[in-house]
Amino acid sequence: MTENGARIVAGGALTRDGALLAARRTRPAGLAGRWELPGGKVEPGETPEEAVVRELREELGVEARVRDRIPGEWALGRGYVLQVWTVRLVSGRPRPLEDHDELRWLPPDRVDEVDWLELDRPAVAEVMRRLRAAGPGAEL
Numbered sequence: 001m002t003e004n005g006a007r008i009v010a011g012g013a014l015t016r017d018g019a020l021l022a023a024r025r026t027r028p029a030g031l032a033g034r035w036e037l038p039g040g041k042v043e044p045g046e047t048p049e050e051a052v053v054r055e056l057r058e059e060l061g062v063e064a065r066v067r068d069r070i071p072g073e074w075a076l077g078r079g080y081v082l083q084v085w086t087v088r089l090v091s092g093r094p095r096p097l098e099d100h101d102e103l104r105w106l107p108p109d110r111v112d113e114v115d116w117l118e119l120d121r122p123a124v125a126e127v128m129r130r131l132r133a134a135g136p137g138a139e140l
């Protein structure tokens with residue numbers, strides 16, 4: 001929970017070779033087809049960082065390591081807020097195992113190629129700013 005008592009949805013910004021991984025949701029109906037950062041709700045007894053690692057294992061079948069928090073949080077409604085961390089791949093190749101039906105690696109100049117969930121846009125913009133600043137081939 002945050003200091004304000006909100007429950008956290010933790011998103012993982014996985015970057016590799018100068019690109020960010022975007023995932024297309026399959027549910028619920030109102031969000032299906034929109035693109036997001038993989039992740040999910042932090043469970044009781046879990047840190048947000050642990051939740052990111054668990055969700056990327058479940059959803060993408062990869063092992064990942066959490067790096068930095070992207071500053072900010074975005075209210076999702078019903079007492080949830082979205083927080084985002086940069087993550088690096090430790091092993092595996094991401095596949096859409098659960099909750100998503102397509103994945104795409106997007107470099108900064110292709111960020112608008114997919115229809116991002118509104119609330120993800122500020123964090124995605126910050127990740128893209130960092131990727132640009134870090135130069136070609138960067139991972140964050």
Ligand SMILES: Nc1nc2c([nH]c(=O)n2[C@H]2C[C@H](O)[C@@H](COP(=O)(O)OP(=O)(O)OP(=O)(O)O)O2)c(=O)[nH]1
Pocket residue numbers: 009010011031036037038039040041042076082117119120
């Ligand atoms: N995972 C994720 N959810 C997001 C993002 N942006 C955003 O608005 N959301 C919303 C969609 C969902 O309403 C909610 C997260 O739910 P979820 O379905 O991913 O979480 P979960 O895997 O723990 O789900 P569940 O088993 O409890 O259904 O937050 C994002 O970047 N990643």
